Amino acid sequence: MLLTDYLIVLFIVLILLYAIYDELIMDRLHGPTRLKVLLQRRNKLDSLIFIGLLLILLYKNVSEQGPQITTLLLMALSALTAWLFWIRAPKLLLKQHGFFYANVFIPWERINAINLSEDGVLVIALEKRRLLIHVRQLDDLEKIYQVMLESR
Template identity: 60%
Template sequence: MSLTDYFIVLFIALFMMYAIYDELITARRRGDTRLRVPLKRRNGLDSAIFIGLIAILIYRNITSHGTQVTTTLLMVLAFFSVYLFWLRQPKLLFKLEGFFYGPVFIDYRRIQSMNLSEDGVLVIQLEQRPLHIHVSKLDDLESIYHFMVRQHLADS
C-alpha cells in the first residue's frame, strides 16, 4: 500500500468512528434521551463537491491503471461520505442536564436566551456565540419549547 492508501484508510477510519459515535454513543451518553428532534440537512453543495471529487479520483485511478486497493478504498470512502452527508439524519438529543447538538454536549446552564426567528429557526444564545437550530418540522419547535419549560420548572 502506498502513502495515499494509508491516508484514505485514515479518513475512512475517522468517518467510521464519527458515524459510530453519532449513532450509538451519543444516545447513551449523559443519561437517557428525553427528546429526539430531527434536524434539516445542511451543506448539501459542500458534500456534493466532496463526493464529486472522490468520483473524479476513482475515475482517474481506473483510467491510469492505478492499484485495485486504491480504487476500493476510494469507493468505501465515497460510501461513507454518502451515508454521513445524505443518508444519516442529523438530530438534536435532549438529556436531563443538557443536549447534544451534533457531537457537542451543551449544558442547559450555558443558555443565556432563546429566540425564534421569523423563518422558524431556533436561536439559542450561549456565552460566546449563538446556535442556529434548523428543525425539519416546525411542530418540533413546540415540542422543544414544552420540554425546555418542563426542564426549567424541574430545575427551579
C-alpha cells in the same frame, strides 16, 4: 500500499468512529434521551463537491489502471461520504441536564436566551455564540420548548 492508501484508510476509520459515536454512543451519554429531533441538512453543495472530487480520483485511478486496493478504498470512502452527507440525518438530542447539538453536549446553564425567528429557526444564545437550530418540522419547536421547560 502507498501513502495515499494509508491516508484513505485513515479517513475511512475516522468516519467509522464518527458513525459509531453519532449513532450509538451519543444517545447513551449524559443520561437517557428525552427528545430526539431531526434537523435540516446544511451544506449540500459542499458535499456534492467533495463526492465529485472523490469520483474524479476514482475515475483517474481506474483509467490509469492504478492499484486495485486504491480503487476499493476510494469506493468505500465514497460510500461512507454519501452516508455522512446524504443518508445520516443531523439531530438534536435533549437530555435531562442539557442537549447535544452538532455532536457537542451543552448544559442548560450555558443558555442565556432562547428566541424564535420569523422563519421558524430556534436561536439559542450561549455565553459567546448563538446556535441556529433549523428543525425539519415546525411542530418539533413546541416539543423542544416543552422539554426545555420541564428540564430547567
